[in-house]
Amino acid sequence: MPEPSWTVVVPVKHLGAAKSRLRGALPGVPHEELALALAADTVRAVRACPAVAEVLVVTADPRVAAAVGAAGARVVPDPAAGLNAAFRHGAAAAGPHAAVAGLTADLPALRPAELAAALRAVTTGPPGVRGFVADTPGSGTVLLAAPAGVPLDPRFGVGSAAAHAASGARPLSGDWPTLRRDVDTAADLAAAARLGPGPRTAALLAATPAGRLGYGAGMQGTVATYDPSTRSGVLLLDDGTELPFPARAFDASGLRLLRLGQRVRIERDAAGEVVRVTLPTMA
Numbered sequence: 001m002p003e004p005s006w007t008v009v010v011p012v013k014h015l016g017a018a019k020s021r022l023r024g025a026l027p028g029v030p031h032e033e034l035a036l037a038l039a040a041d042t043v044r045a046v047r048a049c050p051a052v053a054e055v056l057v058v059t060a061d062p063r064v065a066a067a068v069g070a071a072g073a074r075v076v077p078d079p080a081a082g083l084n085a086a087f088r089h090g091a092a093a094a095g096p097h098a099a100v101a102g103l104t105a106d107l108p109a110l111r112p113a114e115l116a117a118a119l120r121a122v123t124t125g126p127p128g129v130r131g132f133v134a135d136t137p138g139s140g141t142v143l144l145a146a147p148a149g150v151p152l153d154p155r156f157g158v159g160s161a162a163a164h165a166a167s168g169a170r171p172l173s174g175d176w177p178t179l180r181r182d183v184d185t186a187a188d189l190a191a192a193a194r195l196g197p198g199p200r201t202a203a204l205l206a207a208t209p210a211g212r213l214g215y216g217a218g219m220q221g222t223v224a225t226y227d228p229s230t231r232s233g234v235l236l237l238d239d240g241t242e243l244p245f246p247a248r249a250f251d252a253s254g255l256r257l258l259r260l261g262q263r264v265r266i267e268r269d270a271a272g273e274v275v276r277v278t279l280p281t282m283a
Contacts, residue, residue, distance in 0.1 A: 005053030006119055006145070007098045008046050009090030009152075010073075011083055012039045012059040012105045019106065021268075023237065025186035026208045034204055036063060038106045038183055041198025043068045045110035046103065051119045056094060057105075058086040087154040091146075100152050101145035106183045109195035114176040118143055121172045130169040134161040136180045136191075143179065144169060220265050220280060226258040233258065235266060235277070245274040252276040 012018065015032040018039075023031050039057075046055050057068045060078040069075050076093045079085050087102040094100050101119060122131035122145040130150060133143040141160040146152045155163035165171055178196075183189050193205050221243060226233035231247040243266070250258070253276055258264070267276040 005099070006051055006101050007054045007056055007094040008049075008052050008101045008103050008115075009056050009058060009087055009094065010039070010043060010046065010068075010103050010105050011078065011086035011090065012057055012061065012064045012068075013078075014059075014061045015063060019184070020237070020243070021185050022183070022189065024266075024268075025189055026204055029204050029208065032063070034201075036067060037198075037200035037204050038108045039064060040067045040071065040200045041108040042103070042105050042110055043071050043073050044198055045107070045112050046115060047072050049112035049115045049119075051116040054094070056090050058090045058093075083156050084154045087144075087152060087156065091152040097148055099146065099148040101143060102152055102154050102156070104142050104156075104182050107142060107179065107181065108183060108197040108201040109178040109181055109192045110198075111178045114174075114179040115143070117174055118172055118176060118179055119145055121174060122147060122170075125170055125172075130164075130167075131172045132161070132164045132169045133172050133174075133176065133179055135182045136177075140182065142182050143172075220263060223258045223260055223262045223264060226260065228257060235264065235274070243274060245277055249274045249277050253278050255279070 015035045018035040022034060026034055043055055043057060046052055055073040056076055057073045058076050058078050059065055060080060065075045076090055079089045091100045118133050125131060128147060128150055130144060130146045132141050134140065135142050139159055139161055141156055141164055144152060144154055144164060153167055155167055181192050181195055183192050221235035221237045224234045224236040224242065231250040233245060235243045235245055237243055263280060264277045265280045266274055268274055
C-alpha cells in the first residue's frame, strides 16, 4: 500500500512573543533569532519527510513567512485567535480531503524518519481515528494527526496530551526522541543540542561560548505588580511579555520590598520559573 501524503500544519507566533521562557538562554543571541531558528529547522525537517506532501505554516510574522517560504512551505495568515485556532485555520486551508497533521514549531532536532514513522502509525491504526505524540515529559503534545476526512480537533495547551486522549485521539508510542523533544526552556535546548539540531539552531549554539547555555539569569525586567502580603507579583519584560514571580523568588532576593516600575534582574531555573529577583547592581 502506498504511503499517504500528509499536509503538516505548523503555527508560528510572532517572533517577539514566541518562546518567552527561552529569553536569555543563549547570551548575546537576540531572542527573535533563536525563535526563528527553532521554527526554520522544524520546517526544514518536515519538508524532508517522505510522508509529507505539503508544509503549511500559519504565521503573521514577515520574517517567519520569508524564511519558511524560501524553504518551500506555504504560508497562511494567522487568524490571531490562539494556537488551536491557528491549527484549525491551517487544517481548513489544507482542504477537506487532506490528511492533516498539526506539529509544534519548536522541534529543532527533528529527524524526518521519526516523523514519517509516527504518521505511518496513524495510517496503520484503527480507521478514522486521530493519533497524537506526547512530548518528552508526557503532558504536552508535539504532533496531532488526522486521516483524510477526519477533523483535526486540536486541544493544544497545558495538559494537552490528556485533553487529546479524552477527545478520542489515540496516543502513539515509538522510539522517537527527536520528535518528542520540543524546546520550551534552556534545559530543553541543551537536550536538543545533544540530539543534534538543524543548521540554524546549531549555528547559534556554536556561536555561544562553552558553558554559557543558561537559564536567562542575565535577563532584566520591570516590576509591573507586587503584593506585599503574598510577596509575589508580575514582571514586565522589555518586549511586553508578562512574567509572574512567586514568593520564593522574592524571598531569595534579599530585598525588603519591591516598587512598581523598579528595574530588576531575573534568574530562572531549568523549567523557566523565576527563582530570584535582584537589583541589577547586586551579584
